Amino acid sequence: MHPATHPENALSARSHRTPGYGRVLRGLAATAVALPLIFGAAACGNDDGGSSDPNAPVELSVFWWGDDSRAETTKKVLAAYHDAHPNVTFVSTFQGNQGYLDKLSTQAAGGNAPDIFQLDDNMLSELAERKVTLDLTPYVEDKSLDLTKFPESLAKYGVVEEKQAGVALAENTPGLIYNKTKLAELGVAEPATGITWEAFIAWAKDVSTKSGGRLPGTMDPSADYKALWVWLRQQGKEFYNGKELGFTAEDLTAWFELWKGARDSGATPTADVIHEGNSSDASKQLVVTGKAATSWVWSNQLSALSKSTKDQLGLMAYPGDPKGQWARASMYWSGSAKTKHPDVVADVINYFVNDAAAAKTLGIERGITPNLDLRKEVEATLTDVNQKTSLTFETEITPKFGAAPTPPPKGHAAVRTLLVTIAETVQYGKATPAQAAQDFITQAKSKLA
């Protein structure tokens, strides 16, 4: 942009000194030639942040996890960006969730992380604190990466150590998914958002009893960090307080006790079935495999889970006060700190979250559209009834959200798997809630250190 302005300035400066008619004309002509150049460059500048030559070919590598349908929509948006900016081409790679982080970390270790990659809040701090991610703060500040249409807490949920390490690609909230068809058969009323934990467990027990024990009312979420987190927030605690645990062994004991009671009363399946449900795989969720009436998942998963069962599924918030929930990023786009084209990276991310056509292409497969203006437009294009339900749910719960916590700190991945192992010792009856809670606190401290 700047090189283009120089000839024009030089010429007009000279025309001041020698106000000959011909020179003025020539100056005007130069201005006429230069102006479109300036505007053209400025227009490009909005797009790629004003690199020296806006039309120089740029190749960006993009990496995410997900299934084929996610790959299809993501590639479509990348292709649309390429059509608008023919000099920018993409090399995209995707794979399943398992092994994704291994591959990303190995690439990052070798100093050739992809220019743009997908993360979730389990990994964001892990990479951001180790300076793998590009600091997007300047682009957010000058609005070339515009987050003003985001719910404020959602934008902040990508900030690690005061740097914008990731931009939410979508928003979602923990959601309970229950089997509507089976509940109707058993003649049990559907649960509703706002129910207390005790009432929910009693309801689940009722399902177990009415089904003669064939369909336990709920999966036991005691190994699930997100359920524990919501519960802790409702007790006025947090999962993390900065880089430390935000709760004590007593809190965790109470949580384990709550679910021990539920298991003993028959509200949940037995430990070996719970172990199956502790897998993060969508197709193994107990509500889908018919081994429990309710699973503790995410609000945007209603459509995905519905594909694995003939039964109709319903969605509600986790029990307790919805204030325990917050606008959480289901996934982020992050840039590599070592990318050669940080401006283009920021612009591509901006395109993904703020372009109406892109938002419509992406739909709500990753979660609800983060841009509140576009959310309405996307809503109008949805045809899948389950996706509509997810979106309505998110819209209804949004005004009730509490303040967003900071994303989990480095070490969270280890703490999360530790919780599964420790909670399972209680589920299998190998440890008492108090012992297990103490073990967890001790070991988690060393993982976070």
Added chain:
Amino acid sequence: MALTTASAQVVPEHPGRRSPAARKRRGSGSGRHREGVAGYVFLSPWLLGLMGITAIPMLLSLYLSFTDYSVFSTWEDVEWIGLENYVTMFTNDPSFVRSVLVTLVYALVMVPLKLAAALAVALLLNRAWRGVGLFRGLFYLPSLLGGSVALALVWSALFAGDGAVNEFLSFFGITGKAWVNDPDYALGTLIILGIWQFGAPMVIFLAGLKQVPVELYEAASVDGASPWRQFWHVTMPMLSPVLFFNLVLETIRGFQSFTSAFVISNGNGGPVDSTLLYTLYLYKRGFTEFDMGYASALAWVFLLAIGILTVVLFSTGRFWVHYADGEDR
């Protein structure tokens, strides 16, 4: 090496065997030197591979084991912490202790049973039946699939709470366990999977059995030895070098098992760390918790432990391995 000893006594000395020595006697000093250089040139692809892919990374990992290194660290961030990783491991890491126990149980149960199965099947297949080749192939098949992820997936489906194994058991009125989902049985399921893949040692046993001279059996029968006595007093001593070879190899392999535990427990070593093999724990620390420095320390302790174990096995070999050619080893 045990194999060559076993075969040396049966295969008649090859006439060409003397020639390298002869050539050496003839060769002049400079020619020998040139030959040496040529040798290294021919060796260089392998040598470069050894240095680049094995030796240098290994030494690097030894260095990293004394540091606090995450996968993402740049060289400037690598912090030297001396023996801290090793000290933590032996004083303050319950998962380390757990993984050592799980691995010991796994290897000590699996390896002897696997060798017994391999030997038993090899004895059966050592006879001149029609179609015995087909059976040899069939029994070897699971080993070909051995390291494969697909096999472990099938295994976890077979041994799930509502899997085929329990369905089969229910025909006999037995209520099966949750196998891979039960912390008391999950490791047992892995052990069975390990034993089932006995094809490789079986083939080696078969080769060893073929080398036992028929005259020994003939002499034993003339002396009126029962088949059982023949097995213990002819087959076993003659086969002991092969058995020893298999034992060392399978022990090392057993300790290094990873894939099946990784797949069946979804990479977590669960339920309740019951399938947390040492290698899986190492992987978890390195790749899901990013403690590469600590994982390197784990790897070096592992290397030392396997080395010591192998030395112990070799020192016991003196008492029970019989080398028929009388060579003193």
